[in-house]
Amino acid sequence: MAAGARLLLTETSLVSDETALLALFEDLALAAGREIMAHYEAGVSVERKSDASPVTEADRAAERVILEGLRATVAGTPCVSEEEASGGVLPACGDEGFFLVDPLDGTREFIERRPDFTVNIAYVKAGAPVAGVVYAPARGLLYSGRPGGAFEAECPDGAIASRREIRARARGNPPAIVASRSHLTPETEAFIARYPGAETVSIGSSLKFCMLARGDADLYPRYGRTMQWDTAAGDAVLRAAGGRTLTLDGEPFTYGPKGGEGLEAFANPFFIAEGRARD
Structure with missing residues (x-):
């Protein structure tokens, strides 16, 4: 149009x-x-x-x-x-x-x-x-x-x-894990260590979601501060491609003011984004 x-x-x-x-x-x-x-x-x-x-x-x-x-x-x-x-x-x-x-x-x-x-x-x-x-x-x-x-x-x-x-791909075994180039944390390193032999890829910005969406990676763990405007667009692409984003408790990741004042109302919790579960 x-x-x-x-x-x-x-x-x-x-x-x-x-x-x-x-x-x-x-x-x-x-x-x-x-x-x-x-x-x-x-x-x-x-x-x-x-x-x-x-x-x-x-x-x-x-x-x-x-x-x-x-x-x-x-x-x-x-x-x-x-x-x-x-x-x-x-x-x-x-x-x-x-x-x-x-x-x-x-x-x-x-x-x-x-x-x-x-x-x-x-x-x-x-x-x-x-x-x-x-x-x-x-x-x-x-x-x-x-x-x-x-x-x-x-x-x-x-x-x-x-x-x-x-389309997001079915998860491999071991999976390919994409991580932040600028914000790699000890928690992220510990997450990666849970998957011996996993391939890891570092890339910046919301392109991490897009790598999952296009089937080039399986998991994106984020143990670090992000804001909702950092993630919403990439998350939308991933969901449309068959993937999902979850909180660390396994709950659906949601958007909108969540308490706190000012910018803090739009701060994200830590999350795990993933492609499709293994068929």
Whole structure:
């Protein structure tokens, strides 16, 4: 569906049509990716937020593109986006549906000129990520997922050139485990040690979820701090591909304010993401 046609939809019909919503997310992610790559090629100036995490003008420019696009099309749907949230903008949201946006996930990868950074946009309803897009502009790859299917698209020039359906694989024995390159913890190392002979792969940002979704890995343990905007889009792709994300207690992983104040209301518990169980 073309962008102009999408704008003719009512807001209610758009958020209830995951295919149209996903197409909007893809357009906005590609546009944000172009902003990010312009900064990537020009050089990066790094600032620090109040929690000492890095932020760049690329984060802010990408966020502006996404939020302007969402608010022009679905203005009444709450949107929680990382940089706005860090500045204290946290709209009320709940089971009726809201957006989660990380305009530049993997800022450390971006700063260190590794290609694993992504643009993440997701729609959450009743605690579940029902549609999401993860775009890796430096890799020229875009992943999208909605109920009924997950897809990988090649974007060699910042536009979608080809697309294929992807599916999480049945778990191998031993499994392949994907872990965070920047946040490997003793708990993660202990988890990996439970699977003698397991292949381990390190990659940054929400691409870890996408590796499971495309059948390149089986497990992604996360014993470290993440926020809901870090995970919702990748989790949506994984679920659409037949995988799942669970808390350490084996409960379904959910989204939305969970108590606490400010940013802490959107902090994630530790989790295990996995592809399909062995057939």
